[in-house]
Amino acid sequence: MKVFLFSFLMVSACFHSQFLESYPEDQVSYTGGDTAFYKDFHQILKDQNISPCENKEEMYELKLVVYEDATVKIVKEQNAEKLERNKCTYEIIKKVLPEMTGWNPAIYQDKKMPAVAEFPIYLNDLFDKFPNGYAASKYIKQPEFPGGLQKFRNKFTGAIRIPNLDHTNGEFTLRIAFEVNEQGQMENVRLLDKTGYDRFDASIIKGIQYMKYKWQPGSLHGIPIKTTLKVPIHFTFH
Structure with missing residues (x-):
């Protein structure tokens, strides 16, 4: 037993x-x-x-x-x-x-x-x-970013500073995860996928942490709750 x-x-x-x-x-x-x-x-x-x-x-x-x-x-x-x-x-x-x-x-x-x-x-x-x-x-209402999720992606890609990477071209999608707390602030930012380029991965985390925009927090029966979001971000290099 x-x-x-x-x-x-x-x-x-x-x-x-x-x-x-x-x-x-x-x-x-x-x-x-x-x-x-x-x-x-x-x-x-x-x-x-x-x-x-x-x-x-x-x-x-x-x-x-x-x-x-x-x-x-x-x-x-x-x-x-x-x-x-x-x-x-x-x-x-x-x-x-x-x-x-x-x-x-x-x-x-x-x-x-x-x-x-x-x-x-x-x-x-x-x-x-x-x-x-x-x-x-x-019964959970998911967090909402002002202007929608695509607006968040646009703000995010504008916030990161991509380092010079040798021999990098093509395209790929990374999934980022973070929590939106009861006050609508982003916390515990992390990558669910790694690129193999530590500097690039670090720049993504830093870019999200730099963003000070507030979300409309998620809620359960109208009560604000901390919610984890997983967002795919697409990158193209030439």
Whole structure:
């Protein structure tokens, strides 16, 4: 019998051990995906007869690390005020997670690795009115850049300073990832693809960090949330 463990030892958001910041696109952190995660969460609420929070608008952005042995640890919330606002939801999460047994370690280069998984928890969706096939992602409004995504691409390509690269021609597409926080600011910029030219890769990251434009943040039921975006950018060299 496989035993699944849960630890309440909080993981610092800045921990230094090697881990993946997100799951590979063809893998899921929970068997059956987000739909199964929320279904199991809902069932545990019922089985344990857990009462809803008094504040129906509480929403906690659960972020945790799934380790190689299928144990999980919550990533420590850095915003104490946000944690206090959603304290009831957070305490319920701590009751429910130890009962959830569907965790899958990430596989990267044929090796199990710790990886970050994220689940927005809007508890009011998960009690009596829980709909079949529910996943929070179905109710999330994505962030919007003023003028649209193409405007962002144009602003981005104008912001980067491309270094001289020998023997470089042709065209390729890179995917960049970043988070848009609750205030509409970009954070945690990273490349999902590498070019093999370190100076070029660094110039892309620096270009995005240089951009000070604000987004309209994503939201769940009208509540601003931190959202991860993955944006393809096309380059042509002659």
